[in-house]
Amino acid sequence: MTLVSEDNTETLNAPAIAQQSVEPTRKPTIMDVAAASGVSYATVSRYLNGNPHVSAKAARRIAAAVKATQYTPNNAARSLVRQRTQTVAFVVHGETDSIITDPNISTIMVTANQRLGDAGYQLVTLIADTPQACERIARLASSGFADGWILNSFHTDDALFNTFRELNVPIAISEVGYGSQSPFPTVDIDNAASSCALTKHMRDNGYRRIAYICGPDFLPCSTERLAGFRTVMGDDFDPSLVVSAADWSRGSGSAAIEQLLSRLAEGSSNRPASSLLADHHIDALMCGNDCIAVGAMQYLMSHGVRIPDDLAIAGFDDSPDAISSHPQLTTVHQPIEQFGICMADMVLDQLEGRTPQRIHMLDTTVIERESTAR
Amino acid sequence: MTLVSEDNTETLNAPAIAQQSVEPTRKPTIMDVAAASGVSYATVSRYLNGNPHVSAKAARRIAAAVKATQYTPNNAARSLVRQRTQTVAFVVHGETDSIITDPNISTIMVTANQRLGDAGYQLVTLIADTPQACERIARLASSGFADGWILNSFHTDDALFNTFRELNVPIAISEVGYGSQSPFPTVDIDNAASSCALTKHMRDNGYRRIAYICGPDFLPCSTERLAGFRTVMGDDFDPSLVVSAADWSRGSGSAAIEQLLSRLAEGSSNRPASSLLADHHIDALMCGNDCIAVGAMQYLMSHGVRIPDDLAIAGFDDSPDAISSHPQLTTVHQPIEQFGICMADMVLDQLEGRTPQRIHMLDTTVIERESTAR
DNA sequence: GTGAAAGCGCTAACAG
DNA sequence: CTGTTAGCGCTTTCAC
Numbered sequence: 001m002t003l004v005s006e007d008n009t010e011t012l013n014a015p016a017i018a019q020q021s022v023e024p025t026r027k028p029t030i031m032d033v034a035a036a037s038g039v040s041y042a043t044v045s046r047y048l049n050g051n052p053h054v055s056a057k058a059a060r061r062i063a064a065a066v067k068a069t070q071y072t073p074n075n076a077a078r079s080l081v082r083q084r085t086q087t088v089a090f091v092v093h094g095e096t097d098s099i100i101t102d103p104n105i106s107t108i109m110v111t112a113n114q115r116l117g118d119a120g121y122q123l124v125t126l127i128a129d130t131p132q133a134c135e136r137i138a139r140l141a142s143s144g145f146a147d148g149w150i151l152n153s154f155h156t157d158d159a160l161f162n163t164f165r166e167l168n169v170p171i172a173i174s175e176v177g178y179g180s181q182s183p184f185p186t187v188d189i190d191n192a193a194s195s196c197a198l199t200k201h202m203r204d205n206g207y208r209r210i211a212y213i214c215g216p217d218f219l220p221c222s223t224e225r226l227a228g229f230r231t232v233m234g235d236d237f238d239p240s241l242v243v244s245a246a247d248w249s250r251g252s253g254s255a256a257i258e259q260l261l262s263r264l265a266e267g268s269s270n271r272p273a274s275s276l277l278a279d280h281h282i283d284a285l286m287c288g289n290d291c292i293a294v295g296a297m298q299y300l301m302s303h304g305v306r307i308p309d310d311l312a313i314a315g316f317d318d319s320p321d322a323i324s325s326h327p328q329l330t331t332v333h334q335p336i337e338q339f340g341i342c343m344a345d346m347v348l349d350q351l352e353g354r355t356p357q358r359i360h361m362l363d364t365t366v367i368e369r370e371s372t373a374r
Numbered sequence: 375m376t377l378v379s380e381d382n383t384e385t386l387n388a389p390a391i392a393q394q395s396v397e398p399t400r401k402p403t404i405m406d407v408a409a410a411s412g413v414s415y416a417t418v419s420r421y422l423n424g425n426p427h428v429s430a431k432a433a434r435r436i437a438a439a440v441k442a443t444q445y446t447p448n449n450a451a452r453s454l455v456r457q458r459t460q461t462v463a464f465v466v467h468g469e470t471d472s473i474i475t476d477p478n479i480s481t482i483m484v485t486a487n488q489r490l491g492d493a494g495y496q497l498v499t500l501i502a503d504t505p506q507a508c509e510r511i512a513r514l515a516s517s518g519f520a521d522g523w524i525l526n527s528f529h530t531d532d533a534l535f536n537t538f539r540e541l542n543v544p545i546a547i548s549e550v551g552y553g554s555q556s557p558f559p560t561v562d563i564d565n566a567a568s569s570c571a572l573t574k575h576m577r578d579n580g581y582r583r584i585a586y587i588c589g590p591d592f593l594p595c596s597t598e599r600l601a602g603f604r605t606v607m608g609d610d611f612d613p614s615l616v617v618s619a620a621d622w623s624r625g626s627g628s629a630a631i632e633q634l635l636s637r638l639a640e641g642s643s644n645r646p647a648s649s650l651l652a653d654h655h656i657d658a659l660m661c662g663n664d665c666i667a668v669g670a671m672q673y674l675m676s677h678g679v680r681i682p683d684d685l686a687i688a689g690f691d692d693s694p695d696a697i698s699s700h701p702q703l704t705t706v707h708q709p710i711e712q713f714g715i716c717m718a719d720m721v722l723d724q725l726e727g728r729t730p731q732r733i734h735m736l737d738t739t740v741i742e743r744e745s746t747a748r
Numbered sequence: 749g750t751g752a753a754a755g756c757g758c759t760a761a762c763a764g
Numbered sequence: 765c766t767g768t769t770a771g772c773g774c775t776t777t778c779a780c
Contacts, residue, residue: 075519079449080448122510125499130491166444
């Protein structure tokens with residue numbers, strides 16, 4: 001049998017082919033490829049970058065040489081000359097690692113990664129959990145480490161945040177509750193409106209006197225959610241039925257409800273929680289988020305309050321907690337995947353010269369579950 | 375009042391000071407700083423890199439110029455000339471986003487980040503959840519994107535894994551269950567020994583006939599854990615009481631126990647689960663990990679089996695599931711934080727010319743909880 | 749279509 | 765102590 005091969009008689013004067021045994025194994029450069037394929041390195045560069053002005057023959061030889069030398073272009077060199085890194089940094093901000101365990105963050109990360117990957121960018125995640133880490137990241141940000149930045153769970157008073165204000169690089173942020181005030185392109189949900197919707201739902205179901213556990217005071221989204229609640233409650237709003245949780249955790253949820261109960265008790269000790277609630281005609285409880293709700297619920301149930309019979313409870317976020325709890329939680333669902341996609345798009349818009357939306361509000365929906373069933 | 379100033383009469387011929395209004399706002403380079411401070415840019419570079427051969431006066435002027443121009447060194451340029459990026463990549467591997475939600479992974483990430491940060495490196499996380507993403511990352515790996523690599527949850531048959539084999543870059547891996555076979559420096563627990571310890575604990579507590587739900591068959595750590603169990607069980611080991619779960623999830627845990635029960639039933643339909651277990655004198659169940667255990671436990675409890683009265687159950691990993699379940703799970707604890715620290719150290723060792731340990735086995739401890747209480 | 753040459757911004761000898 | 769010079773590996777004019 002005879003194999004006819006079009007034109008592969010070219011020999012490679014490959015000096016780098018069998019170099020693997022040499023000690024430091026210097027990475028082959030574009031020069032090595034050029035030498036091995038007998039063309040100038042400019043031609044190799046053209047070939048590598050898909051420039052059409054490369055003859056078929058040259059292309060063939062270069063392809064062979066690339067394979068033989070196992071060449072891959074150097075990242076730093078390319079970034080330097082192109083003034084582009086082809087990466088977008090995803091900054092996760094938070095004191096503890098709790099923020100990273102947050103399933104929302106991971107989902108956002110994964111979806112953003114997908115979107116950016118399709119556009120030819122690599123998403124890299126950075127953790128800003130200590131002052132040192134923040135400083136490092138700030139330095140990276142102003143040294144062209146990434147072409148674009150996606151920032152999560154930033155506070156208004158954040159130092160890193162201010163670094164970015166002065167930087168003038170493509171950015172997208174989420175969930176800071178800035179609303180239309182944000183200095184950067186933002187994707188968020190309308191916390192006030194969503195809270196309104198949920199409160200309305202509760203009212204429609206007949207709940208009249210509703211207590212409220214607010215999220216951390218210093219966060220805009222906490223106050224916006226409370227504001228939505230207040231709006232719908234109107235004259236029925238009773239400030240004495242509002243307490244604030246220290247953070248978004250279950251623990252602070254139970255602490256908050258305990259505080260509210262002792263406030264209701266007003267010295268009269270040892271009243272059971274359920275009669276305390278009954279005395280004040282409280283028929284429902286709304287919470288800043290699902291975790292707080294679950295924490296409060298666990299506390300109440302372990303003190304003999306039946307949910308939803310004695311008291312209805314609603315959360316916010318539709319996190320996994322909302323489903324894994326017993327009873328399952330009525331809550332507000334937000335399209336998490338969209339956060340990642342929208343932020344990625346906002347960064348891509350800026351990267352590609354388009355003007356990004358200043359703020360993208362995502363739709364939410366009220367999810368009715370057992371915890372408020374009549 | 376008179377302020378005496380030592381020597382700050384120097385004027386800066388700063389051309390870049392008020393450039394902010396110009397359109398494209400070109401980033402200041404080391405040249406701009408040099409020009410503004412009246413020294414050569416080599417001196418600026420020296421100053422920036424802490425080289426002691428810079429006069430106090432020059433240092434002062436340069437410091438002022440740096441501030442005035444808001445200069446920050448360019449990352450790509452520095453990486454190119456230094457042949458170092460000062461970053462270590464953390465690759466999270468997995469088909470879905472479930473892997474990232476895994477609290478273990480986040481803890482490892484956070485601790486590794488801390489350690490590497492202290493050593494002057496920036497940890498960057500990459501998600502390898504699709505073939506395209508893997509390919510992108512493989513390309514980055516061979517183009518000097520990072521100085522070192524930390525790989526998580528890789529399978530033996532992994533394409534990315536093989537890319538790294540040929541790359542000869544600083545690497546550390548974890549949890550692949552390779553044991554001493556690993557081609558890379560590895561940190562892991564001794565799955566077999568840990569499983570032995572747990573099984574022994576069960577035996578010491580009087581449990582004789584123990585069923586076993588194995589983790590995914592294709593994973594070395596699954597089979598190692600099973601092997602440890604088998605060793606201790608000795609002649610009491612009964613292969614007919616072993617089933618495999620499809621993955622590490624709760625769902626496959628309940629599926630597996632259902633399968634085992636139907637095997638035990640052998641056609642005799644409608645026997646309650648508890649009497650089925652009693653007939654076969656099964657007094658305990660051990661599982662490949664906590665999630666599987668919880669899944670099995672939920673299934674059994676909803677079919678009338680009392681835990682631990684009718685059947686004791688033990689998990690593995692000491693994940694949050696082990697504590698949040700009712701009853702809480704007896705399990706094997708592993709020092710998760712150490713995974714991150716050890717992998718970081720292994721990479722640092724290689725980065726700094728030391729020879730890393732080939733394999734670092736972390737200590738585990740058996741944690742006794744309610745699910746096996748006598 | 750291809751090669752020569754000029755940088756991208758920076759570090760690191762090397763002379764002075 | 766400081767300036768000059770030569771690259772790091774690559775892209776991109778600009779001639780030919």
